[in-house]
Each structure stands twice: as structure tokens, then as C-alpha cells.
Amino acid sequence: MRFKKITVENFGPFKDPTSIDFSARNGVSIVWGRNGRGKTTLLNAFNFVLNGTVKDRDGNVDNFLSFINEAGMNEGKYIFKVILDLENNGKVYRIVRSIAVAPGVDKPTSNNDLYTVLQVNESGNILSFADSEHFVKGIMTKEVSRFFLFDGELLTEYEELLNENSVRGGSIKSSIEQILGMPILTYGASDSDVAASTIATEARKVAQNEQAVSKYTQNLDAATETREYQEQELQRLMEEREACILRRNKLQNLVEDTEKLRQFSARKKSIEEDMERQRQICDDEQRAIAGILKDSWQWMIAPVLRQRLLDLQSAMADLHGKEQTSKGQEIIIEYIQQAIKDIYCPVCDHPVSPNEREKLEAKISQIKAETGGLSPEEKVQLESYRTQQDILARYANVTDQAQEIKVRYDRYVAAFVKFTDLKEHDLREVESDLEALRKNATGTDEKAAFEYFDQLGKVAAEIAEYDQGIIRVGAEIDKTKETIKKLNTTIIAKSQNKDVVLANKKVAFAEAIAAIFREGIDVYRDKLSRDVERDATEIFMEMNTEEDYGGLRINENYGLTIIRKSDGKPVPKRSAGWEHMVAFALIGALHKNAPFDGPVIMDSPFYRLDIINTKSMVKALPLIANQVLMLPYPGEINPSTTRTDIGDYIVQELEIARISSNESTIKEMSTND
Amino acid sequence: MTEFSQFTITDAAYEAATRFVEEKWFDSANEAGKFAAAYAIRCHFGEINPGSLYYPGGTHNYGYSSFDSDGSWETIIKTLYNTETPRAYFRNLIIWGLEDMGRRIQESGILQITDFL
Numbered sequence: 001m002r003f004k005k006i007t008v009e010n011f012g013p014f015k016d017p018t019s020i021d022f023s024a025r026n027g028v029s030i031v032w033g034r035n036g037r038g039k040t041t042l043l044n045a046f047n048f049v050l051n052g053t054v055k056d057r058d059g060n061v062d063n064f065l066s067f068i069n070e071a072g073m074n075e076g077k078y079i080f081k082v083i084l085d086l087e088n089n090g091k092v093y094r095i096v097r098s099i100a101v102a103p104g105v106d107k108p109t110s111n112n113d114l115y116t117v118l119q120v121n122e123s124g125n126i127l128s129f130a131d132s133e134h135f136v137k138g139i140m141t142k143e144v145s146r147f148f149l150f151d152g153e154l155l156t157e158y159e160e161l162l163n164e165n166s167v168r169g170g171s172i173k174s175s176i177e178q179i180l181g182m183p184i185l186t187y188g189a190s191d192s193d194v195a196a197s198t199i200a201t202e203a204r205k206v207a208q209n210e211q212a213v214s215k216y217t218q219n220l221d222a223a224t225e226t227r228e229y230q231e232q233e234l235q236r237l238m239e240e241r242e243a244c245i246l247r248r249n250k251l252q253n254l255v256e257d258t259e260k261l262r263q264f265s266a267r268k269k270s271i272e273e274d275m276e277r278q279r280q281i282c283d284d285e286q287r288a289i290a291g292i293l294k295d296s297w298q299w300m301i302a303p304v305l306r307q308r309l310l311d312l313q314s315a316m317a318d319l320h321g322k323e324q325t326s327k328g329q330e331i332i333i334e335y336i337q338q339a340i341k342d343i344y345c346p347v348c349d350h351p352v353s354p355n356e357r358e359k360l361e362a363k364i365s366q367i368k369a370e371t372g373g374l375s376p377e378e379k380v381q382l383e384s385y386r387t388q389q390d391i392l393a394r395y396a397n398v399t400d401q402a403q404e405i406k407v408r409y410d411r412y413v414a415a416f417v418k419f420t421d422l423k424e425h426d427l428r429e430v431e432s433d434l435e436a437l438r439k440n441a442t443g444t445d446e447k448a449a450f451e452y453f454d455q456l457g458k459v460a461a462e463i464a465e466y467d468q469g470i471i472r473v474g475a476e477i478d479k480t481k482e483t484i485k486k487l488n489t490t491i492i493a494k495s496q497n498k499d500v501v502l503a504n505k506k507v508a509f510a511e512a513i514a515a516i517f518r519e520g521i522d523v524y525r526d527k528l529s530r531d532v533e534r535d536a537t538e539i540f541m542e543m544n545t546e547e548d549y550g551g552l553r554i555n556e557n558y559g560l561t562i563i564r565k566s567d568g569k570p571v572p573k574r575s576a577g578w579e580h581m582v583a584f585a586l587i588g589a590l591h592k593n594a595p596f597d598g599p600v601i602m603d604s605p606f607y608r609l610d611i612i613n614t615k616s617m618v619k620a621l622p623l624i625a626n627q628v629l630m631l632p633y634p635g636e637i638n639p640s641t642t643r644t645d646i647g648d649y650i651v652q653e654l655e656i657a658r659i660s661s662n663e664s665t666i667k668e669m670s671t672n673d
Numbered sequence: 674m675t676e677f678s679q680f681t682i683t684d685a686a687y688e689a690a691t692r693f694v695e696e697k698w699f700d701s702a703n704e705a706g707k708f709a710a711a712y713a714i715r716c717h718f719g720e721i722n723p724g725s726l727y728y729p730g731g732t733h734n735y736g737y738s739s740f741d742s743d744g745s746w747e748t749i750i751k752t753l754y755n756t757e758t759p760r761a762y763f764r765n766l767i768i769w770g771l772e773d774m775g776r777r778i779q780e781s782g783i784l785q786i787t788d789f790l
Contacts, residue, residue, distance in 0.1 A: 293757040297711035
């Protein structure tokens with residue numbers, strides 16, 4: 001298939017009919033355009049004319065109203081049109097797809113006020129609507145259009161193929177097998193099954209009237225009826241399972257899209273719980289410290305009181321000693337005075353002479369002079385000291401709790417610092433991440449994100465139940481089939497009717513054909529894998545600038561891994577740029593192996609690549625398809641080096657020029673730019 | 674000598690006491706005040722003479738008994754400082770302690786309770 005010309009009218013920024021003529025020569029057409037001029041609109045124009053779909057800047061699908069040119073709309077023109085002229089299998093076609101206003105609507109306000117019109121002209125003959133639809137679907141289905149019409153974003157999806165459990169990867173694998181022609185084999189297998197079943201039914205009808213086998217035909221009818229019922233049951237289970245899978249896929253996408261939202265929400269919850277724990281520690285420790293501080297004054301002054309007590313006790317000891325000495329001497333004086341009075345000394349046990357009396361009286365005077373006892377002031381002082389001692393002793397020995405406060409305060413501070421850190425950094429960061437996600441994922445909140453996750457689990461359980469049901473019914477069908485086979489064998493052996501015998505041979509033949517198709521699917525899939533791996537490696541190595549990268553290895557999903565030369569092992573984590581190049585190599589390989597070919601249209605495909613890889617990929621462009629239309633912006637690749645790199649493969653260079661803020665046109669680009 | 678039954682504290686002392694209460698280290702200004710007097714004695718006993726301190730009357734008025742309901746402080750101060758005006762000494766110690774702690778909190782920017790033990 002070759003594109004000859006595309007024309008857009010009142011579509012996006014292209015108000016007046018605007019065309020791109022494709023050269024008859026193989027190579028690369030480049031349409032340069034700054035951001036916002038209409039490059040993505042042109043990619044949408046191809047998607048619209050071939051599949052009837054458009055995708056706006058926000059990712060909304062089929063919002064046709066947003067594609068009507070603003071200036072045109074102001075003039076009351078609420079339609080747009082895309083015309084594609086092409087050649088396919090030696091015939092020329094014109095596909096015209098347009099949007100029209102629904103009858104009775106003056107000014108459309110939503111998509112419901114618009115409808116799509118498709119018309120195909122085949123070598124001068126206008127095809128009916130049904131034929132037009134059939135033709136368009138035949139040249140490029142929506143599923144395979146991803147390999148012909150893509151942008152940088154779409155290339156990133158091919159990374160999913162490396163994850164063999166990915167739902168999206170499985171869906172891409174299915175599209176890959178579609179472009180590679182696998183449906184021919186799968187349809188062949190299912191059509192052969194249908195043929196076998198139809199022929200067997202007809203044969204039974206013929207044998208029904210035959211007396212010799214009527215008993216068996218009745219059993220066969222019953223068995224066939226059972227099988228039909230079982231197959232209907234199987235069909236029901238499979239359809240319901242399929243509906244579940246669709247729901248699961250949608251939920252899987254929603255779960256994937258909201259994965260970060262869930263992660264961040266869970267993290268926020270965990271941070272808040274941690275903050276609450278730290279706050280609780282702070283509260284507990286502070287409460288305990290405050291409890292200790294309440295009467296802390298008592299032990300705080302204790303050391304000073306103890307010192308004061310020591311000083312006091314020392315002063316008291318002096319006064320007390322003086323007081324005790326005085327008391328001892330007073331007893332002695334009393335004894336002497338008694339001896340003088342009795343004129344008899346009880347110690348010496350003899351009478352006191354007048355001479356001795358004089359000596360004793362002198363002794364009394366001497367003792368009195370030496371120890372006079374406590375003065376009245378000293379006695380008051382001593383009494384005061386005793387009172388003070390009681391008071392000081394009451395508080396001086398209160399246990400000091402400063403150390404306990406310090407230990408608790410350290411715990412309080414550690415928890416407070418942790419709390420503040422969590423609040424100021426972790427919580428703020430996760431809240432900012434959540435805010436950014438909420439802005440991007442419009443209409444999705446944390447609650448919904450968790451609900452998707454729960455629903456996904458339930459749907460997965462439902463699918464597992466259906467799987468078990470399908471296995472059970474499948475086993476029952478196999479058993480019934482075996483019964484039918486035996487009955488058929490018996491009928492053939494006993495039937496005299498040639499038509500029945502022939503019909504049963506046809507059934508056996510159709511079943512053998514179906515088996516061959518099934519075997520073919522496995523063989524073809526293996527071959528395709530090998531061929532795609534080989535061709536993708538060839539394209540990849542054309543682009544490769546890394547010395548140690550030796551090629552690509554394919555998995556069951558058609559996912560490709562880069563293999564190192566040095567040790568033959570896969571490169572574990574490759575950059576976004578390399579992912580991009582591998583995806584590009586895969587698309588090139590698919591084009592080489594597909595049973596049909598077509599042009600490739602690429603919108604801003606280089607945005608993830610560095611200068612060296614961009615240059616390598618640009619050089620490889622002619623390898624992926626005969627006709628390539630590239631829609632880059634001038635900053636994405638360098639125009640002059642691109643001309644050098646692609647050289648003669650450039651068949652034309654155009655640019656999207658701005659007429660006004662809402663109007664663009666396409667013109668030839670000066671190669672002096 | 675008959676001593677006062679009511680007394681006032683300075684604005685600076687009141688602010689410090691309020692901060693201690695606001696930050697939940699004490700339930701009332703009275704508790705903070707007793708802590709401040711104890712701090713002045715524990716950490717600065719030899720440095721300050723409460724008899725020579727002078728603080729003019731302020732607007733923040735308290736009943737003496739709300740600080741010293743059983744007269745323990747009065748007795749202790751009398752014993753420690755050998756004074757006949759222990760209530761005046763106690764007031765001065767409360768104000769000095771609160772103002773000193775308030776100034777230290779002001780300087781460091783944070784109220785670290787262990788600094789005053």
C-alpha cells in the first residue's frame with residue numbers, strides 16, 4: 001500500500017483544504033513544525049481517515065468537536081473532512097471521511113450532535129457504505145494502526161512486552177500477531193471446526209430414517225444435543241469470562257494509573273501514624289516530666305540544704321560540747337560542796353579537816369572559773385539551731401530526680417525532632433506528590449484508587465472461577481465428543497447409506513484440517529519470533545552506538561532484550577532512550593515480516609533520545625518502511641545534519657507554517673533553513 | 674515584723690512563667706515560680722543575695738499562700754539566709770529565677786528544661 005496524497009479541511013489548525021503529496025519515490029518525507037502548529041493533528045488526520053478515531057491533547061478519544069477549526073466554527077462551519085488517496089494491490093482508492101452535523105441541530109455542542117460519514121472510491125467507482133467500511137478495515141485495523149501511525153509516547157508502551165504478565169503487554173502481543181498474519185491460521189482452525197460440526201449434523205439427519213442405525217442415531221442426537229448444550233454453556237462461560245477480562249483490563253489500567261496514588265496515600269498514612277506515635281511519646285514524656293517538676297523545688301534545694309545542715313551541725317556540736325562539759329563540772333562541785341557540808345569526804349572515806357575544807361573551797365572557785373557553761377544567748381542559739389536542724393533535715397534528704405528528667409527529656413527531644421522531620425519533610429513531600437497526581441488524574445481520588453484495587457482482586461477471583469468452569473465443561477465436552485465419535489464409528493459401520501459414510505469421512509477430514517491449523521499456529525509463532533528477533537537485531541545494530549551491545553533476544557510476548565557481547569547476558573536496566581530504539585527496531589522488524597506493507601507516520605519520535613542515538617535512529621529510518629512520513633519539531637533533530645544523515649532518502653521537506661493563532665498551512669521548506 | 678500576704682512579680686518574670694505554662698511544663702505560674710526560686714538557690718546560691726535585690730511592684734498580683742501554703746518556704750529561707758523577712762526574700766528569688774531563665778530562653782531560642790536543673 002502506498003499513500004499518494006492526504007488532504008485535511010477545517011480540521012484542527014487547517015481551516016482551508018491543505019494537502020501533502022507523497023512522492024512516488026521510496027524514502028522519507030519530513031514535515032517540520034513547531035509545537036502547537038499541527039503535527040499531532042496530522043497524525044490524527046491519518047488515524048481519523050483510516051480508523052475513524054481521534055485523540056486530543058488531554059488523551060480524550062473521539063472528542064470530534066475539539067478538532068473543528070476554531071475560525072471555521074466562528075463562520076458557522078461545523079464539519080471537517082480528511083481525504084486520503086492511496087494505491088493498494090494495483091488499484092487507486094480515495095477514502096473520504098468527514099464529520100457532519102446531526103439533522104435538526106443548528107450548532108453542535110457535544111459529540112452527540114455530530115456523526116461520521118465514510119465514502120470510498122475504488123478506481124472511479126463509489127463503494128457502498130458497508131463495502132467502504134470493509135475496505136478500510138481491510139487495509140489497516142485499529143489494532144495494527146499502532147505499527148503504522150505512532151508517536152514517541154506510543155513507543156514507550158513496547159516496554160510492557162518485557163513483562164510477560166502484563167495485561168497491556170498481552171494486548172500489544174495480540175496486535176503484533178494480527179499484523180503478522182496469525183489470524184489466518186486461527187480463523188482456519190475455527191472455520192474447520194464449524195465445517196466438521198455442520199457436516200456431522202447433516203449426516204445425522206440422513207441416517208435418522210435408516211432402521212439399522214436408528215437406535216444409534218437417536219443416541220447420537222441425544223449426545224449431539226448434549227454437546228450443543230455443553231458448547232453453549234462453554235460459550236456462555238467464555239463470553240462472561242471475556243467480559244470479566246475486559247473489566248479486569250480496564251481495572252488493571254486504572255490500578256496501574258493509580259498505583260502511585262495508592263502508594264503515596266499508603267505512605268502518607270504510614271507517616272501520619274508514625275507522627276502520631278512520636279507525638280504520643282512527646283506527650284507521655286512531657287506529662288511525666290511535668291509530674292516530676294510539680295514538687296521539684298524540694299529536691300532542687302536539697303544540696304544547698306544539706307550543706308547548710310552540715311554547717312549547722314558543726315556549730316551545734318561546739319555549743320553542745322561546751323554544755324556537756326559544764327554539766328560534768330557541776331556534778332563535781334556538788335560532790336565537794338556536800339563534803340564540806342558533811343565534813344566528810346565520801347570519795348576518800350575520811351573526815352574533812354579545816355585545812356582540807358579551805359583547799360576544797362579553792363577548788364570549787366577554780367572549777368567555776370575554768371568552765372562557766374553556756375551563756376543565756378548561747379542557750380537560745382543552740383535551741384534555735386535544733387529547730388533549724390529539724391526543718392533542714394526534712395528537705396535535705398529528698399531524692400534528686402534531675403537525672404530522670406534528663407533521660408525523659410532526651411526521649412522527648414528525640415521524638416519531637418522525629419515528629420518535626422516527618423511533618424516538615426516526609427509529609428510535605430508526599431502531600432505535594434499527591435497534589436500533583438490529583439491534578440493529573442482528574443476525577444480520581446485516593447478512595448477510588450483503593451476501590452479499583454479491591455475490585456481488581458474480585459474480578460481476578462471471578463476469572464479464576466470461570467477458568468475452572470471452562471476446564472470442567474471442556475472435559476465434559478471431550479467426553480461427549482468421544483461418545484459421538486464412537487457412535488459415528490458404529491453408524492458408519494452399520495449404515496448402508498453412502499451419503500452418511502461420505503459425510504463422516506468429510507467430518508474426519510475437517511477435524512484433521514483443524515488440527516493442522518492448530519499445529520501451524522505454534523510452528524508459525526516460533527518462526528515469526530525467530531524472524532522478528534533477527535530483523536529487529538539487524539535494525540538495532542544499524543542504530544547501535546554501544547560497543548558491548550551485541551543484539552536483541554525475543555521473549556514469548558515479542559518483548560526484546562538487549563544482549564551484551566561480553567558475556568551474552570541481557571542488559572538488566574536500560575535507559576528510556578535505549579527502550580525507544582528497541583521499540584523502533586521491533587516496529588521495523590514487524591513491517592518486514594507482515595504479509596502486507598504500508599507507510600509509517602511518526603510524530604515527534606525522538607524526544608527521549610540523546611543526540612547520538614537520534615542521529616543513529618534517523619539514519620535507520622529508511623530501513624523500516626518504503627514510505628516514511630516524519631513529523632519532527634526543529635529542536636528535536638537538526639535539519640542540516642538530518643539531510644546529511646538520510647541523504648537521498650529524503651523525498652521532500654515541508655513545514656507547517658502559521659497563518660494566525662488558530663490557522664496553519666503546509667508549504668515547501670527552504671533547505672537553506 | 675509583719676510581712677505581706679500579697680505580692681506582685683515583674684512583667685519579664687510573668688512572661689517567663691507564662692511560657693513555661695504554655696509549653697505545658699507546669700500547670701500554673703505558681704508552680705513555675707517555686708521552680709524558679711529553687712533554680713536560683715540550686716544553681717546560684719552563693720552568687721546572689723536576695724536581701725539586696727530590688728524589684729518594683731508590678732501588675733501581676735499573687736497571694737503569698739498560693740506559693741507557700743504550709744510555710745515551708747518561709748522557714749527554709751529564714752534558715753538559709755538568717756532573715757526576718759523571708760517572704761520578701763522568696764519573692765525576690767522567684768522573680769530573679771524567672772527573669773534569669775526567661776533571658777536564657779530568649780538567648781538560645783528554645784526552652785530546654787534540663788538547662789535549669
